[in-house]
Amino acid sequence: MADEMDADIDMSLGERFRVYLNYLAGNPRPNELVVLGAGRMSQCLIDAFVAKECFSKSEVVPVTQSQKSVSKWIDRGFERACTLTSYIQSQPPSANRIIMIGVKPQIRTELFDVLAVARDLKLEAVMILSILAGVTHTTLTKELSFLGPIPVVRLIPNIPSEIGAGVTLLYTNNEYVSKVSSALLRAAGEVFVLPESQFNAAAAVTGSGPAFVGLLVEGLADGGVLAGLPRDKAFEMTLLMLKGSIQLMLETGIHPGQLKDKVCSAAGTTIAGVRELEKGGVRSALIECIKATSDRAYELGNVDVNKK
Template sequence: MSIKFGMIGGGMMGEALLSRLVVQGIYLPDQMLVSDPQEKRRDFLAGQYRVQVTGQNRAAADASEVLFLAIKPQIFAAVSKELESETRHALVISILAGTPLETLETAFPGQPVIRAMPNTPAAVGAGITAIAPGQHAQPHHLDQARQILETVGEVVEVPESMMDAVTGLSGSGPGYVALMVEALADGGVAAGLPRAIALKLALQTVRGTAQLLQEEGIHPGELKDRVTSPGGTTIAGIAQLEKSGFRSAIIEAVKAAWMRSQELGGKR
């Protein structure tokens, strides 16, 4: 059977997508070819998902429908050099942080290209991916990209000018949330809770709050006001967060990641 879906880079994000594509039947395993330099990783992916594997990037790039780039942006120049001198027509979907459409389209002349930024909750099908189409991408290419990326969560379309900001917020955001969960649990331990109980309470508090905000469609400030009774415990805690610059720290973290994404794309 011919290879329809090629992937260069079989890391965590690539694996998350592979697993969902297989489970949801978007592609059959023998229609998918994953290129990765590590033999151990190739063996794992082949054994776990029954997909085809190779150490040759060119073979994955020759897929007939989609080429999915899931490598580190620092090695893109070397990988793209391997793929020169062939005419291809497959849709290219790139999740390389900071790598602009202009760079991608230079490497894949004439091919439709879509730049995407998913995040790590994609591993459990709860991610969100922002996409920005290149100049050769047509509506049916966007539909195809959405079908693929919706297997790991929600998809939103944004102008490419916003992609670095997306990277700073949702792309890097799981790291900030994980740090907050850890800090909440540490606070519980400091207040006398056993570690396992503190972590469970912290995790479900974050998960439930996000679900409540999403399902009721309310502004975070409204929910905060609901749970802060006069002279109560929550307002005491919030006052301390404000004193410690919690809000400012999160804003600055997003901005720092946004600027780093721009640096990776050669904009700074």
């Protein structure tokens, strides 16, 4: 299997993933993605997977808490959407199944308790993908041991995954599972395979970062309005400025500090603005916000871990 998976196969991203999944499963059964907790982040990933043809809509089973949510998924063309109770009672068919867990980490034990007592549920799977913030690979493997020896992959995606421009952090202790899951997650953007010790810090930057960028954009655009710009122009200019600045750093490798220095001239307008940012503690606030976010991820990961 290793030689075949490592071969340079001239295929699309979706086709390559399907080949890898079949090799890993060792069985050409139908593919299936079961999503336990089909919320906002799960939806971003599902949409990316479908867009890149890793899964078809008929192969995706969004499992939600309410019938209202089920109806919304069905309206979007995911006809197999259902509640957890309905899924358990349906006796899932044999499949090359990937389970993705996307519930809030604080309530995961409630989900696991329901699955554990469903004695008639034979939920076979090739792997389990977890997007639970802060919950370690070891903890999740232990808590899901009632499902059997299914490989667990810990993921931290982000919101830009919705348009295939995301960053996903990935950790698993199985080389082939890492290869298959990486192939799938590339549908959502870039994938970083990291040691788990770096996960909370990296997730604070990539996972929570878009929220901080949104706040930054608002602040810069509001400043433009205060200085006399129409709001729509201030917003558009801010976004394009950020896009160009980021593209410049990515393509040239210029350090952010060098970029600042290139723009700042002696006794000029930009250095006056930089002075105000430093007086306001913006640099320190950004550092502290990443630290607080990372610490909170650790706290969430340790909620209820001893309940089972």
